[in-house]
Amino acid sequence: MPHLLLIDDDSKLTTPLRSSFERAGYNVSVAPDGHTGLSKALIENPDVIVLDVMMPGLDGWTVCKAIRERSPVPIIMLTALDDSTDRIRGLDLGADDYLVKPFGFQELHAHVKAMLRRVQLTTQPMTASRLRSGQIEMNIQTHEVKRGGNLVALRQKEYDILLLLMTNAERVVKRDELFDRIWGTDWLGDTRTLDVHMSWLRTKLEDDPAHPVYLQTVRGVGYHFATLVETDYV
Template identity: 35%
Template sequence: MTRVLVVEDDAQLVRALVINMQARQYGVDAAPDGTTALRLAATRQPDVVILDLGLPDMDGVDVIRALRGWTRVPILVLSARRASDEKIAALDAGADDYITKPFSMDELLARLRAAVRRTDNVPVVNGTVLVTTDDFSVDLLAKKATRAGRDVRLTPTEWQLLEILVSSPGRLVTQKQLLQEVWGASQSTKTNYLRVYMAQLRRKLESDPSHPRYLITEPGMGYRFEN
């Protein structure tokens, strides 16, 4: 059973989320604040976290940073904050998706399913298990990247983007294809997602992120991995 941790202080909304998720065979834990959320995340080991940013004891972005210190569990932000800088701050901290309130329950559940799919095992393309560059290496079997002998902490979304690109070296992967595979068909026009996450990958992997050598942008078309 897929376990979901809902971090939300609105009791009425929590009830609605729990009812809808349990009806679809998800196991659900709920936390009304950040402190409880971090404790439950450690003890219950959820498969996905749904997180409000406006918590009574701490900002949700701080919860994201704390979780990212030890886990790559997908984090879906569910917030009334609509400003672009608020969304970017959450995504930069390690969130995998951002949904604004008010929201459609069907859309939230679709995003939840997409987050679960991102953590599922993806067949390795062409039998390749280790991709090595002069600056970093990607182990597709172990699902980890290393740089200078140290593990690089990647969110599930960052990992899936990297995995798709390095599995097809030299080949253009279109924006639409990446968006559909990572976020689902309903998000196939959200090219701003790609810009944010590709910038994060470059910061973590490239020696000179502003002049990438490996994760190449093909303007208006997509991205390509060059080894």
């Protein structure tokens, strides 16, 4: 089920749009302002974002630029101004498509479907073999982790956590997802075990574990691998 994020302060538009896309089989999230939209975009990892330009506080231009710096998610911008200058500005900031209000719901559906098809066509069926970020290098084929060229001995759970975070570096990984993926959905133990494992990882991988550069906490949400990850494929 594709996940669509609508960022628009006009509830008279977003309420029927949400219903329309949910009937079409989408999982839909709605953000009523730019600050909430940016947060949802980075935490929820949607498949497509529909973003209004004119919003109070954080406008659509700023939100688009901030999202594009962290994520390749397709962004369709909405504007009431049919102005080529606005279109160029949006595309320059990283928007993938542009739609002028008022528009028909079926037209937006068509644009969203086109974005999803484009993503599917450009996704290459390759397997990651090595992940690199700063001093950290992870060889997925040999299960070796190096820091500054030196091998680091990791417990299996530490390795699994690091792999999950590095392969999802564009988003915050929620605590519940970490437990489900690493310990299993039937885990009934102490939830603090995750924090203990993160502390061990930081001790082994960070220059200053108290002020981590790579493995950062997003309070109340989860953890985030905060630096750019380069991937080698086979």
